[in-house]
Amino acid sequence: MFDLLKERLNMTVLVTGGCGYIGAHVVYALHEAGEDVVVVDDLSYGKPDRIGDARLYGMDIAAPGAGERLAEIMKAEDVDAVIHFAARKQVGESVEKPLWYYQQNINGMLNVLEGMKEAGVKKLVFSSSAATYGVPPVDVVPEDVEPMVPINPYGQTKLFGEWMARACEEPYGIRFCGLRYFNVAGCGPVQLEDPAILNLIPMLFDRLKQGKAPAIFGDDYPTPDGTCVRDYIHVSDLADAHLAALKYLDRDERKYDVFNVGTGEGTSVRQIVDEVKRVTGLPFTETVMARRAGDPPHLIGSPKRINEEMGWHARYDVDDIVESAWDAWQANPAHHIDVETWKQQDA
Ligand SMILES: NC(=O)c1ccc[n+]([C@@H]2O[C@H](COP(=O)([O-])OP(=O)(O)OC[C@H]3O[C@@H](n4cnc5c(N)ncnc54)[C@H](O)[C@@H]3O)[C@@H](O)[C@H]2O)c1
Secondary structure (H helix, E strand, O other), X not given: OOHHHHOOOOOEEEEEOOOOHHHHHHHHHHHHOOOEEEEEEOOOOOOHHHOOOOEEEEOXXXXXXXXXXXXXXXXXXOOOEEEEOOOOOOHHHHHHOHHHHHHHHHHHHHHHHHHHHHHOOOEEEEEEEHHHXXXXXOOEEOXXXXXXXXXXXXXXXXXXXXXHXXXXXXXXXXXXXXXXXXXXXXXXXXXXXXXXXXXXXXXXXXXXXXXXXXXXXXXXXXXXXXXXXXXXXXHHHHHHHHHHHHHXXXXXXXXXXXXXXXXXXXXEHHHHHHHHHHHHOOOOOOEEEOOOOOOOOEEEEOXXXXXXXXOOOOOOOHHHHHHHHHHHHHHOOOOOOOHHHHHHHHO
């Protein structure tokens, strides 16, 4: 447990999207810290068995009238703070279905803020994203970099979500903290695994499961080994950052309302591939394919602000991330790879 949080917050926290990958890790961390948790989730991606004894309300937060229903839940549960995760999160899908992304992510945020206003709840932690930066003009991005131009509808909804929450501070007294996550990966308890095969590490495992060569998209970028460089953050470190943010919102003096949650360290796709070889023990040969559109060469978040203001620091490194992701993958019977059989087939 994160040192700063040894002292209990004594809050009832409403977590939207608490049955999802990151939300469930935060629900777990809140329970570990002794906090009371209420979850709202439409179970479109989330699983109800991931939230322990948190009370679950099944609803679509982006639907018409959801603000009123959220206010009723917040009042009935005597909620002190909201952590808002529930959103659609696939960049490519957002390019194909922009109106649905605006409807889901913007209306969802609107209804959460409406519910908080009506119920008088004053603290909000919001899942923002490094996607708000688009293709930043520097390798290691600080929160106040300019210009901030998200390059897809998903990133736009996250930046606009920050603006919406900020606008509610003065008139409704809602204190807001936006956490801009970099590349979230790894797993805490294995039952909280991310079942979606959307990010690099599960994509590599998935190709191996299918007996196919893992792919690297582009090895001619202006980076040390030619592959894209990203800032990987362990999901359990990210969960701790949410508890630190709740604590920060308790302070009267707050200098900032948005924070990168990154490590400031870059790891290339090729380094991750090599780490996957080491951790799995599978002697695969990767293929190199063409670059994908819209992948910036570097995306690394400066953690200086969150380090200094909240005292939060990442505890886990890339080895821990890949090892924990592999443990969770292997614990899932639908994913499990029998390493010895795999090696014989490959031979
Ligand atoms: N995973 C990442 O790498 C990453 C990076 C940056 C930001 N984020 C943001 O973090 C948040 C959580 O991401 P995740 O990876 O845990 O995603 P996830 O899909 O695993 O979890 C989202 C949860 O929200 C629920 N949900 C979605 N839309 C809903 C709606 N309209 N009403 C009620 N419930 C709804 C889903 O059922 C799911 O349980 C999202 O807001 C995402 O944009 C994620």
